[in-house]
Amino acid sequence: MDLIKAIIIAIVEGLTEYLPVSSTAHMIFTSSIFGIQEDEFVKMFQVSIQFGAxxxxxxxxxxxxxxxxxxxxxxxxxxxxxPALVLGKLFDDKIEAVLGDPVPIAVVLILGGVVLLFIDKIFKVHTIDDEKEITFKKAITIGFWQCLAMMPGTSRSAASIIGGMQQKLTRKAAAEFSFFLAVPTMLAVTVYSIFLKDWNHNGVQQKGYEMLMQGNNLMLFLVGNIVAFVVAVIAIKFFIGVLTKYGFKPWGWYRIVVGIALLIYFTQFK
Incomplete structure (x- = not known):
């Protein structure tokens, strides 16, 4: 993977991490469309640049x-x-196996879009508009909702925001708590992928940091995180405005259209 491709993936990560559209699905599809080889370093890169976000x-x-x-x-x-830390560790291998098949991910993207079209009608009652009003019971319940995103294509952001709305948070409060929850969640995933997980890189078991020390990988990692950070700042501000004004329907239609397009692409042209 060269620098231009690393920047493209980082832009996609920054744009989609906090939107209810599945950053994982978008990075996988982007890698395929741009011919980026899905080796172990690329997989680790896609996870670790979440640090910038x-x-x-x-x-x-x-x-x-x-x-x-x-x-x-x-x-x-x-x-x-x-919940995400425990279940993520238990199902790590199964999740990674699904990442290799884009078709079910595209299907989940479509199904999630259908859910978003009706989510505002399903959860109509919103009485909590501030993080301080969220109880510990509500917090862990939202945490379990977030675990639905372990199926690639679901979207961590969508799952946790829907969980927040189910717990009677307003759209804005649910989105912001989802952002806050992303910090420890993705930090744990990034640390695990770099320092704890064994990657089979070129037939050799290596830690993520060992792969980073090879060739120009460290430079790609640093640039990727910087780009993801800048783009994510813009995306978060944009998302809050659109969500507050229009709700989830625009994102639902987006997921359906993109999911169908990608399903056709991967079943007919790949």
Missing amino acids: ILAVVFLYWKKFFDFKNINFYLKLAVAVL
Whole structure:
């Protein structure tokens, strides 16, 4: 993978990580369309550049993340992230196996789009408009909803936002809590992929950081995270505005159209 392709993937990650459209699906499809070989480094790169997207949330909501007097905020995130940490570790191999087949991912993209078309009607009651009103029970419930995104194509953002709305959060509050929850979730995934996971790179078992030290991989990693950070900052601001004004329908139709197009592409032309 060269620098241009790394930047393209990073742009896709930054644009889609916090939108309810599945960043994983978009990066897989982008890699296929641009002929980016899906080797172990590329897989790790797609996961690890989420670190840049994490920093975008911390940057935009720095007052929230550095308000050390609000201990409950950190405890709620710790509780909410537990289901993903446990189930993610248990099903890591099965998730990775699905990543190799784009057809079921395209199908999930379409089905998720259909759900988003009706989600505003399904969850009509919104009484919570501030993170401080979210109880620990609601936080862990949203955490379990987030686990639905372990099926590639679902979207971590969509699953956790829908979970928030099911717990009576307003669209804006649900979206923001989803952003907050993304920080420990994706930080854990990034640390795991770089320092703990064994990757079969060129027939040799290696840690992620060992792959980063080869060739120009470290440079690709750094550039990818910087690009993902900048693009994610823009995407978050854009998403909040559209979500508040129009709800989920635009994203539902987007998922359906893109999912059908990709399903045709991968079944007829690949």
